[in-house]
Amino acid sequence: MTIREYMKRAWPLYAMIIPGIFFVLLFRYYPMYGVVIAFQDFSPAKGFLNSPWVGWENFEFLFSLPEFWRILGNTLIIAVAKIVADQIGAIILSLLLNEARMLFFRRAIQTLIYLPYFLSWIVLGGILLDVLSPYGILNQAIGNFGVEPQLFLGSNNWFRGTIITSGFWKNVGFSTIIYLAALTAINPALHEAAAIDGAGRFRRIWHITLPGIRPTIVLLAALSLGDVLQAGFEQILTLYSPAVYRTGDIIDTNVYRVGLVSAQYSLAGAVGLFKSLIGFGLILLSYWLADRYAGYRIL
Amino acid sequence: MIRDSNWSSRLFDASNYVFLTVFALLCLAPMVHIFAVSLSGRAPATGGFVSFWPIDFTLENYQEVMGSRTFLRSFLISVTRVLTGASLNMILIILTAYPLSKTPRAFRGRTIFIWFFVFAMLFDGGLIPSFMVVRSLGLLNTLGALILPNALPIFSVILMMNFFRDVPKELEESAVIDGASHWKVLWYIYLPLSLPAIATLTLLSSVNHWNAWFDGLIYMTDTANYPMQTFLRTVVVELDLTNIGIDPRDLQRLSDRAIRGAQIVVATVPILVVYPFLQRYFISGIKLGAVKE
Numbered sequence: 001m002t003i004r005e006y007m008k009r010a011w012p013l014y015a016m017i018i019p020g021i022f023f024v025l026l027f028r029y030y031p032m033y034g035v036v037i038a039f040q041d042f043s044p045a046k047g048f049l050n051s052p053w054v055g056w057e058n059f060e061f062l063f064s065l066p067e068f069w070r071i072l073g074n075t076l077i078i079a080v081a082k083i084v085a086d087q088i089g090a091i092i093l094s095l096l097l098n099e100a101r102m103l104f105f106r107r108a109i110q111t112l113i114y115l116p117y118f119l120s121w122i123v124l125g126g127i128l129l130d131v132l133s134p135y136g137i138l139n140q141a142i143g144n145f146g147v148e149p150q151l152f153l154g155s156n157n158w159f160r161g162t163i164i165t166s167g168f169w170k171n172v173g174f175s176t177i178i179y180l181a182a183l184t185a186i187n188p189a190l191h192e193a194a195a196i197d198g199a200g201r202f203r204r205i206w207h208i209t210l211p212g213i214r215p216t217i218v219l220l221a222a223l224s225l226g227d228v229l230q231a232g233f234e235q236i237l238t239l240y241s242p243a244v245y246r247t248g249d250i251i252d253t254n255v256y257r258v259g260l261v262s263a264q265y266s267l268a269g270a271v272g273l274f275k276s277l278i279g280f281g282l283i284l285l286s287y288w289l290a291d292r293y294a295g296y297r298i299l
Numbered sequence: 300m301i302r303d304s305n306w307s308s309r310l311f312d313a314s315n316y317v318f319l320t321v322f323a324l325l326c327l328a329p330m331v332h333i334f335a336v337s338l339s340g341r342a343p344a345t346g347g348f349v350s351f352w353p354i355d356f357t358l359e360n361y362q363e364v365m366g367s368r369t370f371l372r373s374f375l376i377s378v379t380r381v382l383t384g385a386s387l388n389m390i391l392i393i394l395t396a397y398p399l400s401k402t403p404r405a406f407r408g409r410t411i412f413i414w415f416f417v418f419a420m421l422f423d424g425g426l427i428p429s430f431m432v433v434r435s436l437g438l439l440n441t442l443g444a445l446i447l448p449n450a451l452p453i454f455s456v457i458l459m460m461n462f463f464r465d466v467p468k469e470l471e472e473s474a475v476i477d478g479a480s481h482w483k484v485l486w487y488i489y490l491p492l493s494l495p496a497i498a499t500l501t502l503l504s505s506v507n508h509w510n511a512w513f514d515g516l517i518y519m520t521d522t523a524n525y526p527m528q529t530f531l532r533t534v535v536v537e538l539d540l541t542n543i544g545i546d547p548r549d550l551q552r553l554s555d556r557a558i559r560g561a562q563i564v565v566a567t568v569p570i571l572v573v574y575p576f577l578q579r580y581f582i583s584g585i586k587l588g589a590v591k592e
Contacts, residue, residue, distance in 0.1 A: 006407070009480075009481070010405065010406060010407070010481075012480060012481035012482050013397070013398035013401065013405075013406045013481055014398070016394040016395070016397055016398050016481075016485075017394070017395055017398045017399070017412060019391055019394060019395075020391050020394060020395035020416070020451050020456070021412075021415070023391065023447070023450045023451045024415070024416060024419045024451055024453070026432070026436075027429070027432065027433075027447065027448045027449070027450070028419035028424065029419060029424075030424075030432050031424025031425070031428035031429040031431075031432050032422060032424040032428070033424075033428075034424055034427075034428025034429070034431055034432060035424055035425065035428055037427065037428060037431070044431070044434075047435070048431070093319075093322070096315050096318065096319055097319065099311070099312075099315055100312075100315055100316060100319060101312075102316075105316065105319075108323075109319050109320070109322075109323045110578075111578060112323040112324075112326055112327050113322070113323050113326050114578060115326070115327070115330075115574065116326060116330075118506055118510075118570050118574065118577060119510070119567060119570060120509075120510035120511075120512060120528050120566075121512075122510075122512050122528045122529075122531050122532050122535065122536070122566075123510075123528075123531070123563055123566055123567055125535070125536060126333075126531065126534075126535030126536065126559065126562075126563045127329045127330060127332075127333050127563060128329070129535060129536065130333060130336070130535075130556065130559070130560070131329045131332060131333070135347055136347075137332050137347070137350060140347060169326060173326070200305070200307070200308070201307075201308045201311060202307075202311075233513075234512075234513060237513070238532070238536055252426070255425070255426050255427065256426060259426065259427040259430075260426070260427070260430060260517055265427055265431075268426075268427050269425065269427045269428065272425030272426055272427055272428070273425060275425070276422060276423050276424065276425050279423065280421055280422045280423075283421050284421070298417075298457060
């Protein structure tokens with residue numbers, strides 16, 4: 001088949017893909033070129049092309065800041081705690097939902113626990129700011145037991161816990177979906193055979209149900225590695241305040257404040273590039289692990 | 300059907316039902332509380348007497364919200380954004396996914412194209428360079444800043460592509476023998492057969508556009524151009540932050556509480572309207588993408 005013959009039929013495929021390529025080049029690849037600001041003393045008036053180059057200076061300055069290591073630590077701690085809580089919670093919840101045999105009951109519970117996932121952090125944050133405030137309903141409730149009002153969002157003792165819990169609230173229901181799908185794929189004959197052999201309910205959960213979803217657990221554990229720098233930007237930006245920067249400021253919120261609020265573009269660009277590179281490496285590693293141990297490929 | 304009728308199994312069932320009910324109600328409780336506050340009169344809302352049922356029932360808070368020009372303007376901006384943004388998303392997703400769903404033989408260069416898109420999905424230029432690009436294109440304070448940067452959600456392209464690949468090849472082959480071009484094959488064969496996936500991705504994209512607020516915050520320098528959620532942020536977040544540590548009995552702040560609740564509820568209603576569809580389609584949709592193998 002000559003090129004001419006091939007193109008006679010295939011040209012629409014290239015025509016179709018051009019708009020997508022255009023948008024991705026402009027809004028994904030052009031910003032990738034823009035990471036050069038991390039090696040410049042960038043000023044918007046001069047642009048990417050004409051700002052003076054400073055080599056590794058921004059990074060040397062960055063790594064010498066104690067603040068940088070603190071926000072990196074906060075990011076890792078919050079993100080890892082969220083992943084662990086979310087996955088364990090989702091496994092337990094989906095096992096329990098799977099054991100609840102009344103179908104309408106299951107549906108009702110699922111409907112209620114999926115809902116927060118589809119609401120924005122502004123809506124959920126607005127609710128939390130009211131509910132968790134010193135005069136909010138939660139402090140009233142614990143006040144009935146004689147507990148002093150707590151600053152759930154304003155104190156460094158509570159902030160991370162509040163972020164992890166509220167992240168759990170938004171995401172755990174939705175995270176059960178994949179496990180529930182895996183649970184329905186378990187052959188009921190296995191359960192029946194085990195029951196005939198005298199296995200009680202808990203032994204069946206332990207020896208059949210759990211091993212049945214083990215591949216899914218391994219897969220999600222591998223993929224979650226790609227998220228260990230994603231502590232929840234929109235959530236924290238909505239809920240934090242200067243009082244909790246010590247425990248709650250993460251890489252993304254820091255980039256936003258330093259770069260867009262204080263206009264220190266190059267420094268923020270350096271922090272951002274640091275995160276992009278490590279994040280990219282982590283995603284590649286997670287995909288490799290997912291392929292190696294769970295046979296999963298995105299393509 | 301297995302019957303477990305021994306006492307430990309029944310006890311487990313009972314506690315399981317109780318636990319799941321309590322857990323689901325706990326998830327719902329904060330939302331019900333805000334809803335109740337938004338329907339309550341000034342005094343009980345102010346004094347913090349409302350728990351999960353309105354006291355001195357009134358719709359005045361909603362009247363106030365719906366009567367606010369700023370609120371309505373931002374609502375309208377968000378509606379425009381969802382309609383244009385989600386349409387643009389779907390057109391680009393379908394047009395990009397169709398060629399990528401072909402074999403490298405039928406679509407030469409497919410491997411290169413696919414890595415072009417996947418790399419763009421995995422490596423992020425970051426906030427600051429992205430902001431600079433949008434600004435240098437003169438998009439600040441335009442609708443374009445909200446819908447163009449993410450006009451092609453690449454992960455959705457992959458989901459769509461996987462769906463297209465499952466369309467039986469025989470249908471396409473027979474259409475091609477009858478002389479159908481790729482445009483016709485896409486329009487008359489792939490699209491009708493992919494309606495569930497298209498519905499799922501349209502809903503997802505609409506919800507994402509409705510819920511987005513950070514782009515509005517950075518790309519709109521004039522607050523008059525804020526979409527709904529960004530506007531809501533100035534109401535529920537910025538006000539509250541300045542109030543952290545203020546006297547709990549600050550009546551001025553508390554009188555705003557019910558109104559803020561009403562604004563939160565109004566911003567949530569569109570999601571609740573599509574929620575039954577979201578739940579049904581999206582769950583089948585995520586299975587289609589996430590646990591394909």
